[in-house]
Amino acid sequence: MPVLGIETSCDETAAAIYDGERGLLAHALYSQVALHAEYGGVVPELASRDHVARINPLIREVLARANLRPDQLTGVAYTAGPGLVGALMVGGAVAAGMAAAHNLPLIPVHHMEGHLLAPMLEADRPQFPFMALLVSGGHTLLVAVRGIGDYEILGESLDDAVGEAFDKTAKMMGLPYPGGPHLAKLAQLGTPGRYKFPRPMTDRPGLDFSFSGLKTAVLTALPKGATDQDKADIAHGFQEAVTETLAIKCARAIEQTGFPALVVAGGVGANLRLRERLGEFARKNNISLHFPRHEFCTDNAAMIAYVGWARRSQGQHTHTLLARPRWPITELETV
Template sequence: MLGVESSCDETGVAIYDLALGLRAHRLYSQAAMHAEYGGVVPELASRDHVRKLLPLLEATLGDAGLRPRDLGGVAYTAGPGLAGALLVGAATARALAWALDIPALGVHHMEGHLLAPLLEPDPPQPPFVALLVSGGHSMLVQVAAIGRYALLGDTLDDAAGEAFDKTAMLLGLPYPGGPALANLATQGRRDTYRFTRPLLDRPGLDFSFSGLKTQVLLAWQRSDQSATTRADIAAGFEVAMVETLVEKCRRALRASGGTRLVVAGGVGANRALRAALATAGARDGFRTWFPRPEFCTDNGAMIAHVGALRLGAGEHGDAAIRIFPRWSLDGLGALAA
């Protein structure tokens, strides 16, 4: 199964085999191009996918030692994401499938993230709770089986990754801001600034990070704005974010009675979050699975993987090119037995 990811600012291509596992994968990031603008410019993202997708596809096939006619299917991200970027991947995948007379499947981007830890050795088996934390999403999902998802909590405003990026921008850090802020936080004192842990004072599993971002802005404006203060504020923000995410995961696991947690999405690569969940798991008796850091961000491997699972279960799409810039995860169908 060939997988194509083009939902935002990364072009990913991978080949996954149900019997042999991941055969090859390549990823191209547009971060340097968008840095000039401080964020993703949708039209530029779409045009760059057009330029990069076919060369990446050819290179990935070469890495796997395969030719196009060796493929058994093509999976592509059908949503959610930027409409123009999604169309590039969808049109390319459908055209290739038509030319080779093989099936093509549109894959849900967040299902790709959710199941990315299954690409690792010793993968988790459902049922489990999943925390999906990325630039566009922060949600807790109950996974009864592959394809059977129930939303437990969602973000009411900014997603976790979005809050990282916006906070980094407030502190004058370069784009992409999330990794830069996390690196700076390692140099700061974690107890100098204590910011609110949003929504922990009330029941429920929803997230809200807009107020936390505002607190950081006010603290920075009222400070001496020195390099030391910038690092201390970054550390205080990261502590508040991590403690909030960890406590929501603990609540979700208690509510479900489960002991298995999956964390995926770009923020899942955050070292402080990984360490805090390991500590909480040792205390509470749950285990956490993460994808390797390169599969936390958008990538073609997770799309090829889900496509192979669904094609293997007998799913087939028609010849229409369909994308879903907004697409609910809990509306997906379960895999056939």
């Protein structure tokens, strides 16, 4: 039962095909990082125009790799939200057109559900229920996942998402766009312990996060005329503060729920230091730890195709185009 997945929520254009029996058959992605780099962030109008130019060639590419014709698909899934409304409409319109042309079910997918379930693409997939740490440029969430569509948000950021904090801190230090990966790489050259930044909201109960104050602490600590070593030491201290904060909150969430597994997803899930910290916690506490492979941490269509297949297999589909730039994940239907 192969399902095509389309992803155009922000600045990646992607297509993939997932089959319940054979797994992921093909996936392809085009990143707009170079397009937006000179502006220091995503320009929505440019993103939408580039999606228009890229999406159909990518769909043809994955169909060819999977050796399938469009009429051999059993559904077309697409990211319906959250995201940039113009970008969402591009993917949604293409998906709706394909579905209508080939009489296929149309399956709108929640982008964050895609990230939550991305580890299902791996051979070592988690079993329900599990705790999920969703960390990206736009979201920081601790989610109790009891089944597909059965999600409870236990904690979230009260201000900046963790990926946003990485990017903004990197920008303060003059690092290239997108800053998060550059900051993480620079942190590897830093001197441990030279800069000790606060671990926000870890001195009080609860599972919420806050990273805006941590950014301010970095700005205050950054000396005028900072050397490359100063920046590396600050990057190291910042990354240590963020990853320890996330690890502390994950430990609390696991203790609160008693879930035997932890999933880490989203772009920041590719951070090596975060993986090390959570790996240490999981080993000490006999917790099963799951990450998607690096290429499926950031936005991709493989996760959209998987969720589309899962919901299609339960009979969920529509014939109406949906685009929701704001869409709480708790409003999803359980399957």
